Every structure is written in structure tokens, then in C-alpha cells.
Amino acid sequence: MPSNRQMNGQPCPNNTLDQFELPPARKNKLARLRAAWRKSWQEGGFLYQRWEDVFQARHASWHEIATWIKAAALCAGGSLIVMMVDTAGDIASTTLKGLSAAPATGAGDGSGLWGTVDHPIRVFLADQAAHLSVAPAALYGFWQLTGLLGLIGGFLGNAGARIAWVLFGIGSLTMIWSAAPAGGRAAATGLAALMWALASIFALRGLTLRPIVHNHPPQYQFNPALHLHAAIPAAPTPAGDDFGDEPDNLHPLQR
Structure with missing residues (x-):
């Protein structure tokens, strides 16, 4: 009887792997x-x-790391920065489009301390928007966004955000002075200046106008030294030397 490994006179594969040799x-x-x-x-x-x-x-340290690791890190960092800038651009574009499409809002009644400051700004932006292709709500929203970013960025110590915060305050005071009622113009502008100054405590935190003086020790060291050069007298001429009476074929040994 033929074995199980024989089939029609040919060897039968043991498993599936043998079938795909x-x-x-x-x-x-x-x-x-x-x-x-x-x-x-x-x-x-x-x-x-x-x-x-x-x-x-x-x-x-960075200078001791292999060159290929530095190149890979720089490429990865550059790609990340490009992605972040592209994403930030998309977010900013979407935000500005949303502000432009925002419906017009009321100018408010101007009551209260905040209304005394906010109402003239709304009126000023609404008057200016009538001559521009943008909604008053978009201008007002951009003004609020600028102030918020300047306040937060200035608190974190960002120089650009602090510049934006200063320009935001100057622009706000100018708009309030222009749009506030003539009888209360000075009071409204002064009240806005006080509010902006109080908010600047956080936005301009740590900023000082005093010059910073760095005292560094000198990088060189002066060590005075006195150098004395003593002249050694020449050896005396031996007695009996007739100065040049040696034969011409005799020369002193030179090294």
C-alpha cells in the first residue's frame, strides 16, 4: 500500500509552505x-x-550632534513652521471673512461707564463704514480682536503685541474724542484713558524705561612685567695673538 507521502508516484507536499517554494x-x-x-x-x-x-x-550639545540629525531636525522644524503659518493664515482669513459678513449691530444706548467709552467708538466706526465697503460690525469686531490680542500678547511679553496695544489705545482715544458729544468729550476721553492705563498694567507688565546696564568683567588681563637684557662682554683676546698671522689654509671649525 503506498504511503501518504506518495500520490500517483509523486511525493506529496508536507504543508502549505512547501507548495509555494x-x-x-x-x-x-x-x-x-x-x-x-x-x-x-x-x-x-x-x-x-x-x-x-x-x-x-x-x-x-547642538554642535556635537551628528550632521544628519541636525539636517533632519531643521527639515522637520521648517515643515512644522510652514504648516503653522499656513493654518494661521487660513484661520485669519476665515475670521476676517466672518467679520465682513457679520450683520450690523446697534450702536447701544451709551449708558454706564463702559457705554460712555464704547458708544462713541461704535458711532465713529459706523460713520466711517458708510464710506467703505465693509460692515460696521466687521470694523467693531476687528477693533475688539486687536485689543484682546494686544492685551494677552502683551501680558505674555510679546513686543509686537505691546506695540499693537499702544496703537490700539491711541486709536481708541482718538475715536472717542472725535465722536463723543461736545459737552462731555473731555470726560469721555479722560475716562477711556484711565481704563486703558489700568489695562496697561497687565498688557505692559515688566516693561521699564530705565536703561539696562550690563556690568561684565574685562575679557583681558594686564600683567606688567619688567624684562632686563644683560649684555655679556666678549671674551678677551689671548696674549701673544698676532692678529692674522695664521696660514691661509687654517680655518676655525664651524658648525
């Missing part, structure tokens, strides 16, 4: 790839050296 050329190629992979991870191999660079970069 790779050709010799493919086997040789895979063997070379495995050998190259093992060799690259051995000491002195390509991947071994790259892994050592990554391991040493954790405790090294």
Missing part, C-alpha cells in the same frame, strides 16, 4: 538581504553607527 534566484536575493541587514547592525555597520549617533545626541 521560491525559485533559487529569489532565495539567493533574500539571503543577501538578510546578510546585509545583519551586517549593518554589527559594530561598525551603517545602522549601528546611526543608532549610536541618536543615542549620543541625547547628552550632546
